[in-house]
Amino acid sequence: MNATKPVAVIHFDKHEFRAPRIAVTAALDGVACYFVNAPAASKLDELGAIVETFRYLWRRECGGMILYVGHPVIRELLDDLSSHYPGLEIRSLVTGEKMRRTWDACRRAHTRNVGVKEKPRVERTEHRVAATDASKKKTDNTVGIAVVSSDGSVKMSNVDARTVLDGEFAAIRLAVRQAVESKTxxxxxxxxxxxxxxTAINTRGHAVNQGAGRHEASCCSELRNATALGIDVRVIWVRGHAGHPLNELAHRAAMASRRCRQWGQSSEQFRRSLTAELREVLAAAGETVQTSGLSSDRYCA
Structure with missing residues (x-):
């Protein structure tokens, strides 16, 4: 992180007090400096309150700053208007000691200003095993992807990709995103x-190879995000169609997702059926799948 630039954080939440409102707090270099509690009858009102907070910060530090703001629309808007704010760097993650200190100051001030008790943080303790797969038909770019997890969930989706390999990266990214969003x-x-x-992930780490597909690049970004949050991610090769129950279910889920998309049908019935099968597998396996208790010949060293 650029040590010479000021670091700013904008934190917000919506709440009800007779009518919908949005509370926004800003902190600069470890010190809270701005708070507003405004009516928020619409999404436009919410965005307006956050934008006004940014304008306040920019008036104070118009020579540039490193800004974390959690709202993706605001981040995209500021990225699009970057030429109007020279020296502005937008962050989507809280990283580095200076920014973490500023984030903590902003959050504490926000809690005091809004007058609510801070929610206790949920400690991440869960270990999860997830199998991923992708399915692509040669004649088009629709790729079905799936994640089958030891928590008993089956996630099915579709992406647009030129190769099935890029779809495999999209499926891995989906598994990582689920772990991040789980909070546990x-x-x-x-x-x-x-x-x-x-092999690509385990030899290059989270670096993106030149010429990588967009889903591979997005997967590496999600892996970096998980690492920054302290989540230990291991990507392991397991031989396909070799009898691993999660892998077999992931294969069927990815194929069903793609076919339903191409046939214009809902995949929900398939997802429910596969989820029921998964839970039977987990019940029969006990702790074996939970701790990835698989024979070593199914892994790539």
Whole structure:
């Protein structure tokens, strides 16, 4: 992080007091400096309150700053208007000692100003095993992806990709995103039957290879995000169609997702059926799948 630039954080939340309102707090270099509690009858009102907070910060530090703001629309807007704010750097993650200190100051001030008790943080303790897969038909770019997890969930989705390999990266990214959003996962083992994807991630780390597909680049970004949050992620190759129950279910889920998309049908019935199968597998396996208790010949060293 650029040590010479001021570091700013904008924190906000919505609440009800007779009518919908939005509370926004800003902090600069470890010190809270701005607070507003405004009516928020619409999304436009919410965005307006956050934008006004940014304008206040910019009036104070118009020579540039490093800004964290949690609202994706505001981040995108400021990125689009970057030429109007020379020296502004937008962050989507709180990283580095200076920014963490500023974030903590902003959050504490926000809690005091709004007058609510701070929610206790949920400690990440869960270990999860997730199998991923992708399915692509040669004649178009629709790729079905799936994540089957030891928490009993089956996630099915579709992406647009030129190769099935890029779809495999999209599936791995989905598994990592689920771990991040869970708020409880401390470590995750992601099983993929794509030796190329597993090797790329394990040899290059989270660096993006030149010429990588967009889903590979997005996967590496999500891995960096998980690492920054302290989540231990291991991507492991497991031989496809070798009898691993999570891998087999992930294969069927990805294929069903793609076919339903191409046939214009809902995949929900398939997801429910596969979820029921998964929970039977987990019940029969006990702790074996939970701790990835698989024979070593199914892994790539």
């Amino acid at each position: 996962v401390r470590s995750i083992e992601i099983l993929t039957d794509s030796l190329t994807a597993a």
